[in-house]
Amino acid sequence: MSKIHVSTTVNGDATEYLCEPTSSLLDVLRDTMGLTGSKEGCGSGDCGACTVVLDGEMVCSCLVLAAEAEGRTVATIEGVAEGSVLHPVQQKFLEHAALQCGFCTPGFIVAAKALLDRNPNPTETEVRYWLAGNLCRCTGYDKIVRAVLDAAAELRQERTPA
Amino acid sequence: MVRIVVMPPFDKEFFGEFINDGRLDLAPHNLFDLVEKLEALAPGFAAIAPARVHFAVDGVLETDWTRELAQAQEVIVLPRVGGG
């Protein structure tokens, strides 16, 4: 089988790659492009460690074919910070110690940012249900949920003109 | 003499014929020496001791086998418990 040529945009940069018809977007991000921030915990859509945003929609990149990214825009954990300035979700994860091993963290941060992009004032329950597709085995979620709620509060303050 | 108390499973696994009630009296000068003396009674004990055995000297676990036993009353030989 011949490889497929794909032109896409990843974290704002125009990118091209060749992929197998069976390769997932996650495989290409990690193995072809070297963007190993997106993790593979299961490869079956059950853990959320591979979460990216595709044309504004949160997806499990292990369930997206690499060829499907043609002409679309992909945002990964590597694009969440602006240069060296952390996004408030990242900053709050650090301040709240919302990571232990940190393997689930990229997926949680991408998912949490996607939530706050559409709902700046989520309740604890909304946060918990939005993040229910992301598995964390270390933290019991307590500090993750607090970090996301705190990041939401900070973002709301930033948006309110002084 | 130091009273040596061998706890399960080692009492039956190694020393069944030598001891009553899991107890025997020996005069080891330290825990390395104790392992040697126990090995003499039950060949094979020394090989598994580092991986499977903990010693307690007078009620306190002792991982330093150079510990002198001249003043000791009792050494308990018990299963080592690991962790995750």
Add this chain to the structure above:
Amino acid sequence: MNAPETMKQFRPKGFRHVGTRPVRPDGVDKVTGKALYSPDFKAPGMLWGAILRSPHPHARIISIDTKKAEALVGVKAVATGRDLPTLESLVMHVGEGASDIVDVSHNCLALDKVLYEGHAVVAVAATSPEIAREALGLITVEYEELPFVLGVEEALAEGAPVLHDNVFTKGVEPKPEKPSNAAMRVEMGGGDVEGALASAAATVTERYTLEPVHQGYIEPHACVASWNGDGQAQIWTSSQGHFAVRSLTASVLAMPQSDIRVTPLEIGGGFGGKTTIYLEPVAMVLSRKSGRPVRLAMTREEVFRATGPAPGAVIDVRIGADAEGTLVAAEVEFLYHSGAYTANDAGAGVSSAIGHYRIANTRVVGTEVLCNRPAAKAYRAPGAPQVNFAVESAIDELAGKLGIDPLELRLKNAAAEGDPQTSGLPWGRIGWVECLEAARAHPHWSAPLGPNQGRGIAGGYWGNYGGPSTVNVSVAEDGTITVATGSPDIGGSRASMAIMAAEVLDVPYEQVRSVVADTASIGVSMVTGGSRTTFATGMATVQAAEDVKSILCQRAARMWGVSDDQVEWRSGAVVCLEGEKQGQSMTAAAIAGRSFHSGGPIAAVAALSAKGWLPGFGVHICDTEVDPETGHVKIVRYTAIQDVGTAIHPDYVEGQMQGGAAQGIGWALNEAYIYGKNGKLDNAGFLDYRMPVASDLPMIDTVMVEVPNPAHPYGVKGVGEVPIVPPLAAVANAIHGAIGQRLRDLPMVPDRVYAALHPEG
């Protein structure tokens, strides 16, 4: 949210850094996706490996034909069990119970027999993952299927298929003449159990069961190995202990340890399951054969089929008390799944059963049983949660019969310092009573309950550990400090090491950076496991930092021309106390900047085997709400209370307590290995092996009780493992509170709860 914010004020007295909550030094890498975990690492020219696994739970390997696979373009190496050296039996301890190195080898690649579905049989390395997978399909393995056995009682029954013909039950007299699946039996206790039970005012006699569960780390196992023709090799992998990876791999391959350099990658969770090796020797052999670095990585399905799990169990409890509630006798007999190989760990279950109570007459008997499942591995307080579930459920049942409050019954019988453990050894300075008292004082314990809700409480403990650690503290020319340890950082240990070194040296936290060094760059350290790292590696960090402080003082004294006792370390600098320089001070930067002309670089290594560790105790309070229509159990409120000695970085201590509680809740309510009649695992994925997600849980309130360990410079006790012990019974007791029915079999899934609610069917 229900956790009081007052917890944030928690701060042990008298310290500058200990008890603060600074950001971890590896944090930014981990929130930006830069940190390299095991599956992220690539070596130049690397090949991709794949492993063919047994489809049968028990079979003899008749023949393996790999010719077609070897002929496939892109395949560079193929390996079977025959490529691993034949070894003499040797029991090794790497921090989580002992394993025979022969078993470790056969578990990496089967020889002659496969013992569980998923057992590794053949490995290939190829130029792409696709080719490696294609090659697996070209391999023919001829098996002679053998009868298999999955359950512990079935495995002990007369006529059961015996897994190993060289396993004779350890710990019984006379020594058995026939091999059997009972790998080991441990019995402890004393007194007259029968007599005391006969005269007890109330007794409980019940059986409790649990299924095996997986550790559930989100990062699958992976490694890259590169083994050169001159015998020297490198391995890049994540694990709970890269020195254990080195010693086990070297032993399996019968090669010198110094020829292997293991570089630790970031670890995505372990919980005991990454204290052993599965892939490394196989990747090494493939690399040696191909002359190129080789990556082996497991899929999630392989992780479920071939690694972990924690043992399931069948546990019989008999326990009795007099009318005032004094426990008079307890007997606990358990069978633990050992899986395919002997785990040598029944002793942990025995010593974790009833040692937290003062009981005059006891008998605890544990048997480890081989069966055709993956070899059981350590999982957070290995061996303790199972037996604790049974005992703490039975205590609750007994409290009900006696009409005594379950917390008061526990408090009345709680063991304290000086009381004997099951082994007869006296307890040291434990904080079990303090935890129970904190539970009684906590608002959760007396809060009102809503309809269909119930409250449960349970207490548990874990022995913890000390052991060998090496730490190098060095001073850069500008006076900043690097702490290098050999202990993988799974949950913030770099931060706690930096805190302790900064505390000793009385310098800002940011002036100290902490790294995890590879096996060639630091001395031997035992695994990050047994809740030992903050205690033991922390002790080595404190000692090395103290030594550095002494060197800095000596150097300053020499530069000033005074004796060592005429200087003193104050607020991060050396102060001259006498002579013409009296009152002058020299910072670490000033001394280190001139160190090349005053005796050389400044560094100190502490290599020690830490002693004086103390067990940890925890009490958990759980509120459940049971849906009478469906049997679904919701955890509505949860409080974890634990004696933590001294919390070095309280955020990460709380995190351990919350994470352990969540794992225990998963064990109680959802998680279990489900096997089909064919002996194959039916739920080898996260969809069907359901771990708790954010919407399943409430906030998990934590109370850190501090009963400092006198043997540690800052009073540390291990904290990581204790919190998975009490939740199983705490949840079961809460369900009993909600529905008035006792569930004695885990997991307490909705259909079981529904059946308990509707016994008529």
